[in-house]
Amino acid sequence: MESNPREAKKFVYYGNIRYLKRDYEGALEYYKKALERDYFDGGIHYNLGLIMEKLQDYEGALRNYLTSMKLSCQTETYYAKSQRKVRNLKLHLKARKK
Structure with missing residues (x-):
């Protein structure tokens, strides 16, 4: 897909609304759709990290951070x-492995 910041x-905005509504x-x-349109936006990756952390996908969160x-x-x-976030x-993850 062609880059379209x-x-x-727009998708980040809708993602933020969903996030605020838990x-x-x-x-x-929505954040994945935003990422498809602008992969090189660090803020989108950060937001994905937040969501993945909330969903307990810690490895995915770490990758995005x-x-x-x-x-x-x-x-x-x-x-x-x-x-x-990466440090934490x-x-x-280290504590979970023990």
Whole structure:
């Protein structure tokens, strides 16, 4: 699919509404649609990480936070947020293995 950041923002908006309503499955679908339209937006990967964490898909959340960090290295906000999430999830996953 061709990159379309404007259309991606529309899906992020709808995903955010679903997230606020605690409809995490619905939010996940909208964020995935946004990602199809703008893969290189670190914020979308961050949002996917949040949703996957809520749905207890910790490995998926970690992947998305790491991707957000790679794509957001010029954007301090998402980079720092993702970095904290990665650190916390790694500790959580390590504790679960014990």
